[in-house]
Amino acid sequence: MIRTFIALVQKEFLHILRDKRTLIVLFGMPVAQVILFGYAINTEINHARMGVLDRSRNDQSVELIQRFSVSDYFHEPLYLDHLDQIEDVFRSGQVKMVVVIGPELGKGLIRGSASIQIVTDASDPNMASVMTQYAQGIIGKWLKDKTNGTYGPQGIITTSRMHYNPEMRSVNLFVPGVITVILMLVSAMLTSIAISREKELGTMEILLVSPLRPGTIILGKVIPYLVLSLVNAIFIFLIGQWIFHVPMQGSYGMLILSGLIFISAALSLGLLISSIARTQQLALMLSLFALMMPTILLSGFIFPVSSMPIPLQVLANIMPAKHFIVILRGIMLKGVGMEFLWKEVLILTGMSVILLFISVRKFKIRLQ
Amino acid sequence: MNDTVISTQGLTKKFGDFTATDHITFDVAQGEVFGFLGANGAGKTTAIKMLCGLLTPTSGEATIAGFDIYEEAESIKKVIGYMSQRFSLYQDLTIRENVHFYGGIYGLSGADLKDKANALLARLGLKDEADKLVSGLPLGWKQKLAFSVSILHEPRIVFLDEPTSGVDPVARRQFWEMIYEAAERGITVFVTTHYMDEAEYCDRISIMVDGVMEACAAPSELVRQYDAKNVDDVFYQLARKGKRKE
Numbered sequence: 001m002i003r004t005f006i007a008l009v010q011k012e013f014l015h016i017l018r019d020k021r022t023l024i025v026l027f028g029m030p031v032a033q034v035i036l037f038g039y040a041i042n043t044e045i046n047h048a049r050m051g052v053l054d055r056s057r058n059d060q061s062v063e064l065i066q067r068f069s070v071s072d073y074f075h076e077p078l079y080l081d082h083l084d085q086i087e088d089v090f091r092s093g094q095v096k097m098v099v100v101i102g103p104e105l106g107k108g109l110i111r112g113s114a115s116i117q118i119v120t121d122a123s124d125p126n127m128a129s130v131m132t133q134y135a136q137g138i139i140g141k142w143l144k145d146k147t148n149g150t151y152g153p154q155g156i157i158t159t160s161r162m163h164y165n166p167e168m169r170s171v172n173l174f175v176p177g178v179i180t181v182i183l184m185l186v187s188a189m190l191t192s193i194a195i196s197r198e199k200e201l202g203t204m205e206i207l208l209v210s211p212l213r214p215g216t217i218i219l220g221k222v223i224p225y226l227v228l229s230l231v232n233a234i235f236i237f238l239i240g241q242w243i244f245h246v247p248m249q250g251s252y253g254m255l256i257l258s259g260l261i262f263i264s265a266a267l268s269l270g271l272l273i274s275s276i277a278r279t280q281q282l283a284l285m286l287s288l289f290a291l292m293m294p295t296i297l298l299s300g301f302i303f304p305v306s307s308m309p310i311p312l313q314v315l316a317n318i319m320p321a322k323h324f325i326v327i328l329r330g331i332m333l334k335g336v337g338m339e340f341l342w343k344e345v346l347i348l349t350g351m352s353v354i355l356l357f358i359s360v361r362k363f364k365i366r367l368q
Numbered sequence: 369m370n371d372t373v374i375s376t377q378g379l380t381k382k383f384g385d386f387t388a389t390d391h392i393t394f395d396v397a398q399g400e401v402f403g404f405l406g407a408n409g410a411g412k413t414t415a416i417k418m419l420c421g422l423l424t425p426t427s428g429e430a431t432i433a434g435f436d437i438y439e440e441a442e443s444i445k446k447v448i449g450y451m452s453q454r455f456s457l458y459q460d461l462t463i464r465e466n467v468h469f470y471g472g473i474y475g476l477s478g479a480d481l482k483d484k485a486n487a488l489l490a491r492l493g494l495k496d497e498a499d500k501l502v503s504g505l506p507l508g509w510k511q512k513l514a515f516s517v518s519i520l521h522e523p524r525i526v527f528l529d530e531p532t533s534g535v536d537p538v539a540r541r542q543f544w545e546m547i548y549e550a551a552e553r554g555i556t557v558f559v560t561t562h563y564m565d566e567a568e569y570c571d572r573i574s575i576m577v578d579g580v581m582e583a584c585a586a587p588s589e590l591v592r593q594y595d596a597k598n599v600d601d602v603f604y605q606l607a608r609k610g611k612r613k614e
């Protein structure tokens with residue numbers, strides 16, 4: 001029994017290792033994705049160019065401007081003389097944000113009527129809102145220092161702080177997402193293709209005629225892909241850590257446990273697809289459209305689930321990936337454990353059990 | 369030699385309204401080379417799949433090596449070998465890996481597996497090519513290898529579903545020599561074919577027409593019964609009655 005199982009697993013690994021192209025794609029794609037999301041699709045701001053229209057020209061305003069230029073976020077500012085120039089510098093693309101300091105900043109602070117305006121070029125809305133937040137942060141800090149922590153007579157100033165990802169590094173969000181997508185890809189898509197390939201080529205018949213039990217055949221097919229998924233997930237995780245210093249706040253045990261639960265859900269989906277699809281091509285199409293696209297678009301990987309219309313939110317909640325991403329981000333970025341994630345873990349476990357049950361029942365011993 | 373290893377009684381398989389095999393009844397003795405003839409779509413593959421446990425019959429009885437096909441399918445699987453119509457070795461594995469894999473799933477291992485695999489490769493003259501991918505072999509060789517693999521675990525019966533289709537005459541001849549060798553070792557060979565010259569090599573043949581077994585006897589006896597020149601002629605007389613298209 002064990003020997004026949006080993007023979008089966010060995011054979012499956014030979015298939016995987018011999019297919020060099022797929023292996024390159026499997027390990028190359030996550031690297032490319034992480035690097036792409038880490039560098040290119042970058043919403044953080046480093047040394048952005050800004051403009052200043054200083055109508056006070058006193059010690060206070062100079063100090064405020066200095067606060068901007070010494071921060072890592074903004075570069076030495078471009079000084080403007082007129083309000084009209086703002087339009088010009090936006091149009092020419094020289095700067096994306098201009099801080100307008102009203103006259104008599106120092107007196108205004110005492111009177112409670114100082115005016116500072118932040119004008120941004122919102123043709124790139126993400127950039128504009130991120131810059132505004134940074135600028136507000138700098139001004140708020142300055143104001144606090146100036147007024148000994150009272151924020152002056154005007155009392156309330158809104159300051160926002162970004163928790164868990166203070167620099168708003170998108171790579172921190174994308175690494176858990178890429179891990180999820182890759183696990184889904186390897187576990188579900190490759191498994192379904194591997195099984196339907198045997199059906200298509202007719203070798204499945206030979207396996208079914210042999211004394212192997214159906215459960216053994218399924219396990220022998222699935223275990224190699226489980227191993228491959230794990231290796232790949234660890235690989236992506238390490239890239240995130242080494243190249244982008246993605247934080248890992250929570251426990252590794254929790255990470256591996258939830259990973260295994262998610263992988264079994266994905267493997268079951270792969271089995272289910274292979275029991276429907278007779279050919280590799282059909283298995284590929286089904287996994288692409290039924291699994292990959294929703295996983296990428298609906299899981300919260302790129303678009304936040306909470307801002308989707310209700311029907312799509314419902315759909316997103318049916319996807320195992322959505323819950324897994326919540327868990328991963330919770331563990332990696334927030335460092336929380338079971339006490340906060342038990343709901344997602346429970347949902348994911350339930351999904352895996354149900355999917356596994358259905359797919360094993362659907363896998364037929366006899367062909368008809 | 370007279371032990372019955374395959375015995376069927378009114379074996380029937382329906383797919384919806386379509387009756388693929390219609391009450392076929394026959395016995396095959398130990399060590400016999402039993403030919404199963406019929407035009408495409410006559411129900412040969414369906415019959416073989418039922419006997420191997422790949423399809424559940426709609427009605428009828430059958431025993432393989434004394435085991436009931438409904439009740440003791442697991443025991444049957446241990447004593448049969450099967451070579452399907454489609455090429456059933458893994459193209460992306462080497463010859464040796466294929467042999468080891470198929471030996472492995474039948475529970476062979478260690479020195480026993482190694483010896484059997486080496487003997488097989490030596491018999492086929494593939495020792496030097498053992499570590500090449502199967503995809504590079506010519507079709508005739510692939511089929512010979514597939515057959516050798518299907519009897520590697522020394523089954524009592526081997527089912528061959530159109531093993532020689534598309535193979536050149538020389539390779540077919542060699543293939544049949546291998547079948548005879550297996551039969552001499554006491555392995556019962558159940559083979560489907562649509563080459564009439566191959567039918568002459570069988571101890572006994574049965575001819576299927578539209579899912580019904582029209583004739584079942586030794587080739588020479590059939591020729592006498594139907595007052596024909598040869599098996600081809602017998603087959604033509606019977607097959608003409610068939611209405612089924614492919």
